[in-house]
Amino acid sequence: MADEAKGGALEFHPMDQFIVKPLFGDGGVGVFSFTNVTLWLALAVLCVFALMVLGTSRRAIIPSRTQSIAELAYGFVYQMVEDVTGKDGIKYFPYIMTLFMFIVFANFLGLIPMSFTTTSHIAVTAVLGFGVFIAVTAIGFIKNGMGFLSLFWVSSAPLPLRPILALIEVISYFVRPVSHSIRLAGNLMAGHAVLKVFAGFAQVTAVAPIAVLGVTAIYGLEVLVAFIQAYVFTILTCVYLKDALHPHH
């Protein structure tokens, strides 16, 4: 075959970066074993700790650089929660802040060359997405009782249309956690795979300059995506929470 000869020179392994492998020993991946996933999750925790605790340890009235970043993150998420869910959503702010800080740091740590992107794994984002889904549904039923079901009954629509709309609403409601988690994992996986593909093209001397430029450009885009996906995940969580707190259209 034509690309068999080429295949020897051009090695593409864009998906290898996502392989979960143990850091010590060659054994399989058990539930409690220490793998690269564990390492980069722990680093995300350390970064959150460094920014939010060590950065603010001086409690300065005139903030240092790190402290103002921490305050900026706080204000950003607080404003988002308040704007989208209203005053009664504020008590869920720590949970949403946890999600935001974790996703932001996991995304940005994944951009370090040779690192492992924990949020590119569907197992991770599915836990986040379904966690939000289950929590929000539970909150909706606890706060509104059966009134929560009025979320699916669009009272502003003409009566004959309502059952059809209700069906669509129910389907879209149950698709939410899927799209919520796949969006995050897919965006990061796609971006990192594209980076690796461009890096693979750099093996060919003729296109290497273009490939390097491409890697640079895609990297810039990925920095943007890393933040925007965290923002989108957080704001969609807020929107779902708003639906649970105020289900009436």
Next chain:
Amino acid sequence: MEGDIAQMGQFIGAGLAAIGSGAAAIGVGHVAGNFLAGALRNPSAAGGQTATLFIGIAFAEALGIFSFLVALLLMFAV
């Protein structure tokens, strides 16, 4: 031989699925362009709608990501 044909089908399918990414790109461009058009008409209202803009972009993009995922599954998982 049969394996080759099956693989060809995989690759062709993956390529077709990847068209969805381009379609999503059109969708995202539509969202952003319309937002910009609206924002230029009424700049004072634009600031409050950036969240809506990102949600719209996220929804449009998610579907592109789905098609990309189908392509990836065909390439690597099937």
Next chain:
Amino acid sequence: MATETSTAEKVESGLPQLDISTFGHQIFWLVVTLIVIYMILSRIALPRIASVLAERRGTITNDLAKAEELKKAAVTAEENYNKALADARAEAQEIVAKAKADIQADLDVAMEKADAEIAARAAESQKAIDEIRAGAVDSIKTVATDTAGELVGVLGGKADAKAINAAVAARMKG
């Protein structure tokens, strides 16, 4: 990519994201991570940042209030200054007026005294003049009477004192 070996590899590894054997591991560590981050944020970081922000807001408000107070104090001080200036001016005017009045009073007293003295002197002089005049009339009468008696005597008449006196008086009246 289409080589037999890579195909075999692919079948072996597949998409790493779909490797179900690692899911338990990832989910376990993710849950641990989320719980730790939640603890860090809700126990330490968020209350601290909230208190710092509240403190800053308080400080800014206080500073603004203090500035307002200082401004008010400055305005009051200026008012006091103007008032003091006006008071001082009024007092000075009063003092000047008082001094003028005192001087006027002194002057009046002195004038009065002088007038009285002048009047007394004038009266005294008048009296002296009157005395002198009265003395002069008497003297003239005596001289006239004497002269008339002598004249009458020289002329050979017998001087009647009573007639001479009456004649002199009549003459002097005339």
